[in-house]
Amino acid sequence: MKRWIGGLIVAAVVAACAAPGGGLPYQMSGGEIRQPLASGVPDAERGRKILVSREANCILCHAVPETGERFFGNLAPPLSGVGKRSTAAQMRARLVDPLAFNAESIMPAYYRVEGLHRVAEPLRGKPVLSAEQIEDVIAYLLTLQ
Amino acid sequence: MAADARRPDPLKSGIEFSGAEVRALQQDDFSSPAMLWVTRGEKLWSEPAGKSEKSCASCHQDARASMKGVSAKYPKVDPGTAKLTNIEGRINQCRTQHQQAAPLRYDSDELLGLTAYVGLQSRGMPVNVAIDTQNRSNFERGRDMFYTRMGQMNLACTHCHDRNFGRKLLNDTISQGHGNPYPVYRLEWQTMGSLHRRLRACFFGVRAELPPAGSPDLLDLELFLAWRSQGLTVETPGVRK
Numbered sequence: 049m050k051r052w053i054g055g056l057i058v059a060a061v062v063a064a065c066a067a068p069g070g071g072l073p074y075q076m077s078g079g080e081i082r083q084p085l086a087s088g089v090p091d092a093e094r095g096r097k098i099l100v101s102r103e104a105n106c107i108l109c110h111a112v113p114e115t116g117e118r119f120f121g122n123l124a125p126p127l128s129g130v131g132k133r134s135t136a137a138q139m140r141a142r143l144v145d146p147l148a149f150n151a152e153s154i155m156p157a158y159y160r161v162e163g164l165h166r167v168a169e170p171l172r173g174k175p176v177l178s179a180e181q182i183e184d185v186i187a188y189l190l191t192l193q
Numbered sequence: 194m195a196a197d198a199r200r201p202d203p204l205k206s207g208i209e210f211s212g213a214e215v216r217a218l219q220q221d222d223f224s225s226p227a228m229l230w231v232t233r234g235e236k237l238w239s240e241p242a243g244k245s246e247k248s249c250a251s252c253h254q255d256a257r258a259s260m261k262g263v264s265a266k267y268p269k270v271d272p273g274t275a276k277l278t279n280i281e282g283r284i285n286q287c288r289t290q291h292q293q294a295a296p297l298r299y300d301s302d303e304l305l306g307l308t309a310y311v312g313l314q315s316r317g318m319p320v321n322v323a324i325d326t327q328n329r330s331n332f333e334r335g336r337d338m339f340y341t342r343m344g345q346m347n348l349a350c351t352h353c354h355d356r357n358f359g360r361k362l363l364n365d366t367i368s369q370g371h372g373n374p375y376p377v378y379r380l381e382w383q384t385m386g387s388l389h390r391r392l393r394a395c396f397f398g399v400r401a402e403l404p405p406a407g408s409p410d411l412l413d414l415e416l417f418l419a420w421r422s423q424g425l426t427v428e429t430p431g432v433r434k
Contacts, residue, residue, distance in 0.1 A: 108363045119364040123357050147347075154357070156346040166343040166401040176345055 074144060074159075080137035081144060085159065085179035095188030098181050104158070106185075114192055123154060131190040139186045143177075158182060198336045198417070201355055204424045207368035210359065211434060215380070219432040227309065227378035227430035230302065230385045234310025237303060243294025249307070252291065260314035262321075265427050268416045270327040277331045277412045280308050281387065299406040305376050305385045312376070312429030319426055320373055322419040335417030338410065344401030365434070370395075371422040372415060374431020381434060388415060 074081050084090075099106045100115050111120035112127045120126075130139070141148065146155035158176045177185065208216055222228050239250045253259040268279040271286065278286065284307050285296035297304035324332045339350045353362070354370030361367070375388035382390075389406035392414060396403050404410035 121361045121363050123353075123360050123362060123367075154348060154352045156348070164343075164345065164347055165341065167345050168397075168400050168402055171345045171400055174345075 074140075076141050076145065076148060079141055079149065080135070081140040082137045084136075084183050085140065085144075086183050088180055088183070090180075090183040090187035092184070092187040092191050095181075095184035095186065098177065098185050099188055104177060104181075104185070109154070112192070127189065127192055129192060131192045134189075136186050136190060139189055140182065143182050143185065198420070199355075200421050200424065201358060201369045204422070205358070205369055206373060206425050206428060207371055207433065208374065208428060208431065210366045210368045211432075215432055215434050218378075219374070219428070225378065225430065225432055227376075227385060227432055230306045230309045230376070230378070231313055231430055232306075233302060234306030234308070237307055238310060241292075242288065243292035245291065245293045247292050249287065252287075256310060256314055260311045262315050262318050264308075264312045264429065265315040265318045265321045268322070268331075268412055268419065270331070275327075277328060277409070277416060279388075279407075279412060279415055280311055281389075282407060282412075284308065284311070300387050300390050302385070305387065308387070309376050309385065309430040312427065315427040316429055317426050319424070320419055320422050322416065322423070324420055328416060331413045331416050332420060334410075335413035335415070338414050339417055339421075344396070344399035346399040346401075348399045350395070369422075370418065371425055372418045373422050373425045374428035374433065376429065377431035377433045379433045385430070388418075 074083065074085055096115055098104050099112065100117050106112070106127075107115065107117055107120045109121045109123040110125065110127045111122065113120070114128065134142075142155075144159040145157045146153040147157060156176055159179070159182055161173055161175055208219060211219075218225050219227075235256075237249070238256055239248050241248045241251070249256070264280050267283070268277050269283075270276065271278045271283070274286075281299060281304055284304065288294045289296055297307070322328075342349045342352075350370060353367050358367050358369045372388045375391070376385050377391070378385050379391070387406060389408075389411045392411055393403050393406065
C-alpha cells in the first residue's frame with residue numbers, strides 16, 4: 049500500500065524529458081503522456097507484430113491470445129480488454145516508464161534510457177522501441193476491447 | 194540498491210520446476226547425457242599432463258575419496274592468491290602450477306568433464322559455503338549484483354528468481370536460480386555447460402554487458418548463489434531444459 053501511494057506521488061509530478069534517439073520530447077503528468085511520441089499515422093497491425101517480436105518481448109510476460117500466438121508468459125496481467133480499461137495517454141505513460149507507477153515493477157521501460165546500468169554496449173542510449181513503434185503498439189492495444 | 198540477502202522460501206532446486214522427462218534424465222545415470230562428461234573427466238583424472246607428467250591422481254589419488262564433499266564448499270578464497278576461486282579455477286590452478294600444463298578453456302569438454310567428475314563426488318551432500326572475513330567482500334558484491342537492476346530490460350536477478358519462480362516466462366518455468374546442479378547438460382544447448390555460461394545467458398536476456406566466464410563478477414555472483422542455495426544438496430551433474 050505504501051509503495052502504491054509512493055508510486056502515485058511520483059507519477060503525479062510533471063516530468064518533462066528529452067526523448068531518446070532524436071524523437072519528440074515527452075511530458076508525463078497525472079499518469080498520462082497525452083501527446084503522441086511520433087507524428088506519423090500509427091498502424092495497429094504493425095503494432096501487433098512488434099508486440100509479439102523478440103525486440104519487444106511483450107508476450108514473454110503478458111498473455112495476448114488475440115495475437116494468434118500459441119505461448120504466453122504469466123508474469124504480468126493478460127492484455128485482453130486493455131483497450132477498454134486504459135486510454136492511449138495512460139498506455140503511453142506505462143510503456144515509456146512503468147517504474148514511474150510502481151518502483152518495483154518488472155516491466156522494462158520501453159522508451160526511457162536514463163538511469164540504466166550495465167547496458168550491452170550496442171544498445172546504450174537506445175530505447176527498446178522507437179517513438180513510432182510505441183505509437184503502433186498503442187494503436188494495437190486499443191483494438192483489444 | 195542492494196537489499197538484505199535472503200533465501201527463497203520455500204527453497205526449491207530447479208529440478209522441481211523441470212518437466213518429467215528432464216527429471217527422469219537427471220535421475221538415471223545410465224540415460225543422463227551429462228554422464229558422458231563425467232566419464233571423460235574420470236579418464237582425464239588419471240592422464241598425465243604438462244611438463245610435470247603428473248596426473249590429478251598423482252597427487253590426489255582416488256577422487257572418490259579425496260574429492261568427496263569438496264565442490265560443496267566452493268567457490269572458496271584461495272590462500273595462495275587470496276582470490277575467490279571456483280572448481281574450474283582450482284583445476285586450472287593445479288594444471289598451471291603443479292602439472293605445468295596449459296589451462297583448460299572455460300566450457301571446454303575437458304574442463305567440463307573434470308568439473309563434473311569432481312562435482313559428482315559431492316552429489317547428495319549439502320551446499321556448504323561459509324561467509325567469513327576472507328570472502329565477505331566477494332559475497333557482498335555478488336549480493337549487490339543479484340539485487341541491482343541491469344541491462345536495457347532493467348531487471349535484477351531477484352525480480353525473476355525470488356518473486357516470480359514457478360511462473361511462466363513465455364513457455365519456460367522460472368526457477369529460483371540455484372547453482373547446485375552445475376555443470377549441467379542443457380537440452381537447449383545440446384551440450385554440457387558451466388554455471389557461468391548459464392549466468393551469461395541471463396545477462397544476455399536482460400540485454401546487459403556480458404561478463405566473461407571465470408570473471409570476478411561471475412565468481413562473486415556464484416558465491417552469493419551458493420550461500421543462497423544452502424539447504425539444497427549438490428546435484429552435479431544436472432540436466433536442464
